[in-house]
Amino acid sequence: MTTAPKDADRVIIFDTTLRDGEQSPGATMTFEEKLEVTDVLVEMGVDVIEAGFPIASEGDFESVLEISKRAKDSVICGLARAHFKDIDRCAEAIKPARRGRIHTFIGTSPLHRKYQMQLDEEAVFERVVASVTRARSYTDDVEWSAMDATRTEPDYLCRCVEAAIKAGATTINIPDTVGYATPEEYGALIKMLRERVPNADKVIFSTHCHDDLGLAVANSLAGVANGARQIECTINGLGERAGNAALEEVVMAIRTRKDVLPYSTGIDTTMLMRASKLVSAVSAFPVQYNKAIVGRNAFAHESGIHQDGMLKNAQTFEIMTPESVGVKATSLVMGKHSGRHAFREKLKDLGYQLGENALEDAFMRFKALADRKKNVYDEDIEALVDDEVAHADDRLKVISLAVIAGTTGPQSSTLTMSIDGVEKTVQSTGNGPVDAIFNSIKQLVAHDAVLELYQVHAVTEGTDAQAEVSVRLTENGKTVTGRAADPDTLVASAKAYVASLNKLIIKRKSQGAQAVA
Numbered sequence: 001m002t003t004a005p006k007d008a009d010r011v012i013i014f015d016t017t018l019r020d021g022e023q024s025p026g027a028t029m030t031f032e033e034k035l036e037v038t039d040v041l042v043e044m045g046v047d048v049i050e051a052g053f054p055i056a057s058e059g060d061f062e063s064v065l066e067i068s069k070r071a072k073d074s075v076i077c078g079l080a081r082a083h084f085k086d087i088d089r090c091a092e093a094i095k096p097a098r099r100g101r102i103h104t105f106i107g108t109s110p111l112h113r114k115y116q117m118q119l120d121e122e123a124v125f126e127r128v129v130a131s132v133t134r135a136r137s138y139t140d141d142v143e144w145s146a147m148d149a150t151r152t153e154p155d156y157l158c159r160c161v162e163a164a165i166k167a168g169a170t171t172i173n174i175p176d177t178v179g180y181a182t183p184e185e186y187g188a189l190i191k192m193l194r195e196r197v198p199n200a201d202k203v204i205f206s207t208h209c210h211d212d213l214g215l216a217v218a219n220s221l222a223g224v225a226n227g228a229r230q231i232e233c234t235i236n237g238l239g240e241r242a243g244n245a246a247l248e249e250v251v252m253a254i255r256t257r258k259d260v261l262p263y264s265t266g267i268d269t270t271m272l273m274r275a276s277k278l279v280s281a282v283s284a285f286p287v288q289y290n291k292a293i294v295g296r297n298a299f300a301h302e303s304g305i306h307q308d309g310m311l312k313n314a315q316t317f318e319i320m321t322p323e324s325v326g327v328k329a330t331s332l333v334m335g336k337h338s339g340r341h342a343f344r345e346k347l348k349d350l351g352y353q354l355g356e357n358a359l360e361d362a363f364m365r366f367k368a369l370a371d372r373k374k375n376v377y378d379e380d381i382e383a384l385v386d387d388e389v390a391h392a393d394d395r396l397k398v399i400s401l402a403v404i405a406g407t408t409g410p411q412s413s414t415l416t417m418s419i420d421g422v423e424k425t426v427q428s429t430g431n432g433p434v435d436a437i438f439n440s441i442k443q444l445v446a447h448d449a450v451l452e453l454y455q456v457h458a459v460t461e462g463t464d465a466q467a468e469v470s471v472r473l474t475e476n477g478k479t480v481t482g483r484a485a486d487p488d489t490l491v492a493s494a495k496a497y498v499a500s501l502n503k504l505i506i507k508r509k510s511q512g513a514q515a516v517a
């Protein structure tokens with residue numbers, strides 16, 4: 001039996017996350033985790049799942065066995081060296097599978113023959129024939145791989161492939177084991193094999209490309225363009241060293257560039273993000289932020305020109321929809337590169353409708369904040385706009401503040417405030433920087449209000465988060481609370497105190513008393 005698709009342009013997706021992916025140092029998965037990944041792979045429509053290397057350990061055997069019992073909609077494959085004991089163990093593990101495959105391999109390159117196998121050409125050749133024949137005695141779905149094929153002499157590779165086909169292999173895999181090939185070379189290799197090897201048209205040629213030079217996906221696609229119809233790949237590109245071709249990338253390249261890659265796969269691409277998150281979680285391998293398709297930034301835009309384009313038409317800066325890979329929506333991330341269009345849109349989303357002047361003021365403050373702060377969250381923008389709106393008519397304003405703090409006191413503050421439009425500066429000391437600031441305010445704005453509460457909390461996470469400070473003052477039985485937010489806790493403290501004084505002025509006015517200042 002082969003898994004030859006009826007449609008000549010259909011590419012078989014062979015996922016080896018559980019075998020080659022698990023070979024990434026540190027990516028070992030538990031039995032239960034492997035079953036969880038299997039369920040997602042099956043649901044996603046993966047054609048062949050390489051579930052493990054049964055001879056490697058009792059645990060690997062058990063998981064291939066269980067996956068074979070469980071995953072009836074995909075071909076379940078186990079790996080085996082060119083040893084009868086490996087092949088026999090593999091056959092036992094895949095036995096319960098509705099469609100089971102034995103994948104046997106041997107190193108064919110001069111380096112692998114001489115150093116790894118310590119066998120000459122003829123001995124390796126004989127092992128090819130013997131191993132495929134043995135595997136065929138168990139199943140009619142046998143894959144043979146020429147490990148390090150891309151560094152193997154072409155004539156010798158042709159001989160081995162021909163022998164493997166003759167012995168009954170139904171899939172011929174041409175691994176770029178060390179990620180050495182370029183796309184042109186790799187495509188030409190597949191083409192050469194298909195043209196030269198007798199009966200090449202009776203089998204499926206497969207790619208298995210490693211990413212040592214970052215060419216795994218390009219090489220896999222070059223293989224397909226030259227007649228390969230199976231791609232071996234892993235979720236998130238997990239795998240030995242720099243990893244394998246990433247499943248999500250080959251699948252989305254084929255889907256997105258139908259014009260130059262006129263092929264198809266059976267993958268439900270809306271499950272790609274889910275699969276990526278699961279594999280990342282169980283393997284404890286984080287996905288790089290800018291990873292194609294499934295990286296956190298793959299559908300995020302921060303720069304103003306891109307955000308403007310996205311708001312006008314998403315196709316300006318996105319070649320696929322986030323929904324097509326299972327991401328809820330594009331995100332316009334607010335940061336120092338954002339422009340007014342995106343800022344206005346963000347405010348609208350957050351429920352603010354500011355006039356043009358207020359919007360411009362808020363935008364300026366946002367830019368200043370973004371220059372100082374790595375991540376600007378919605379809460380930061382809310383705090384900033386609330387502050388702007390709440391304090392637009394204030395009579396007292398903090399203009400600038402410099403504080404000297406540290407172990408060698410006394411701490412001091414130099415504060416400039418605008419009081420009814422007139423700027424005044426004082427310097428004060430205190431028992432700590434906050435006390436020094438509050439003393440400066442008291443010098444500039446004489447009052448008898450008592451400080452009842454001083455509270456600080458972070459608006460968002462991180463050491464560069466904005467601090468939100470609350471200050472409660474009581475005067476003649478009247479209590480007011482002022483709040484302010486700023487990435488500098490001391491500036492937020494000064495502003496919060498001044499905010500409560502502004503409220504006190506309003507309270508006094510409404511009660512017919514004199515203004516503070």
Ligand SMILES: CC(=O)SCCNC(=O)CCNC(=O)[C@H](O)C(C)(C)COP(=O)(O)OP(=O)(O)OC[C@H]1O[C@@H](n2cnc3c(N)ncnc32)[C@H](O)[C@@H]1OP(=O)(O)O
Nearest residue numbers: 023053055056057081082083105106107116117147177240
């Ligand atoms: C390119 C790839 O990804 S290939 C797959 C790589 N994956 C793994 O190796 C993970 C699982 N491996 C294991 O658990 C172990 O290596 C085992 C169980 C397979 C073998 O363990 P050990 O018997 O202790 O051998 P060890 O790993 O030290 O050495 C590998 C042996 O396999 C031989 N070998 C390597 N590839 C093949 C092959 N395709 N066919 C036959 N023999 C092979 C080597 O020559 C070496 O043999 P030697 O002991 O006669 O020198």
Ligand SMILES: CC(C)C(=O)C(=O)O
Nearest residue numbers: 105145147148175177
């Ligand atoms: C076993 C083979 C397919 C392999 O993993 C490789 O050559 O990289």
